Amino acid sequence: MPQPLSRRSVLALGAAGLATLAAPARAQDFAPGLLYAVGQKFDKSFNEGAFTGAERFKEATGIAYRDYLPASTAQFEQAVAALLRRGVTDLALIGYYYAAPLASLAPKHPAVRFTLVDAVVEAPNVQSVTFKEQEGAFLVGMLAAMASRTGTVGFIGALDIPLIRKFIAGFQQGARHARPDIGLLVNFVGTTPAAFNDPTTGAEVAKAQFQRGADVVFAGAGVSNFGIFAAAKDAGRFAIGVDSNQNHLYPGTILTSMLKRVDLAVERAFGEGRSGAWTPGSRALGLAERGVDYALDDNNRALVTPAMRDRLEEARAAIIQGHIRVRDAA
Structure with missing residues (x-):
């Protein structure tokens, strides 16, 4: 026969129920x-x-x-x-x-x-x-300009949309912050979302920028980046990855990657x-929330000199503190 609950047991069960509701x-x-x-x-x-x-x-x-x-x-x-x-x-x-x-x-x-x-x-x-893609793009734009020997860098986006324009805006501001006389090229892979998945055209756009003098290109084109990276390796130029750390894909060719912490x-x-x-x-x-950044690891450490890194870290701090205001495309 079940035994009646004591007052202590009732109180304990009540507390447990409240805890369950709050959990x-x-x-x-x-x-x-x-x-x-x-x-x-x-x-x-x-x-x-x-x-x-x-x-x-x-x-x-x-x-x-x-x-x-x-x-x-x-x-x-x-x-x-x-x-x-x-x-x-x-x-x-x-x-x-x-x-x-x-x-x-x-x-x-x-x-x-x-x-x-x-x-x-x-x-x-x-x-x-x-x-705040423009903040991460600012840093890799600085690095692109500092690494360039020809004085011309490029950006290759998937297509011309407001989101991609934020990358372009930050990249241009960062490059000019590091080197006011830098030349800048901007091109797109296509005009529809399919442009994010077209490595063949991405490679052709990259080759065209190399022919125009760019020796560092920032690839913001999804899977199309694979074609851009391959073209950069073949031409002996640098590329910059995006979203995830892509440095390992072509060590020695990918200067860095702009991290977007999805x-x-x-x-x-x-x-x-x-x-x-x-x-x-x-x-x-953005940078303050660690939502964007640049990638530095064993695959690209030899490409980024201590002096370059010092300038990047100074800029990071200035952006977070509000001393450098990075405009987006708007």
Whole structure:
């Protein structure tokens, strides 16, 4: 026969119940998901950064995530529906081109927490994470100018959109900060998002810039960067990577990489969703937030002299302290 509970037992059970209510959502109440940008999952760049952040979260918490790699932007609703059918409660979306469709879709799923990386959508269940790309680009622009022997550097973007213009603006300001007389070239791989996945054209654009005198090119073109890097190696010129640390792809050719910490954005979104700290709204990550940076490792350390690094660190501090104001494209 069950024994009646003592007053002490009742109090203990009540306290335990209150603790449960106050605790973060349990793993079974939380299911993170990741919708990659169109392209390759292991692109050594944007998508792989998102993957790294999700994997780091999984390793730290033991909570698995669901993911989806679309073949085109037209698959957005199909991809989201597939992830939600799998029980996703917190969905990180990687790519500026998801902004418009997410603005229409988010109100239909008010219980889902969406985190959009690289664009802004205002909705009560959307958190938008953008980056101050111009600040990171300023530093690699300085390095490009300091490393150039011809006095001309170039930028190769995927296509001409406001996001890419932020990279260009920072790169130009940084290059001229280090060397006011530097020559600057700007070209694009294409005119549609497919330009992020066209290494052949990327290589041709790079060759054209080399023929015009550029000896350092900043590649901001996704998977198209692979063609730019190969062209730089063949021509004996320098290239600069983007988003993830791409120095290891062509040691001795890649001068540095401008880091854009998509991994931190994804890891933080999942962590906040799990703990109950996730909130809608917008946040922009720059040098002060360690959201952007330049990469220095064994693959490029010999290319970046102590004097160059000192100037870069001085500029970093000045930007964070507000003594150097880096304009974006606007």
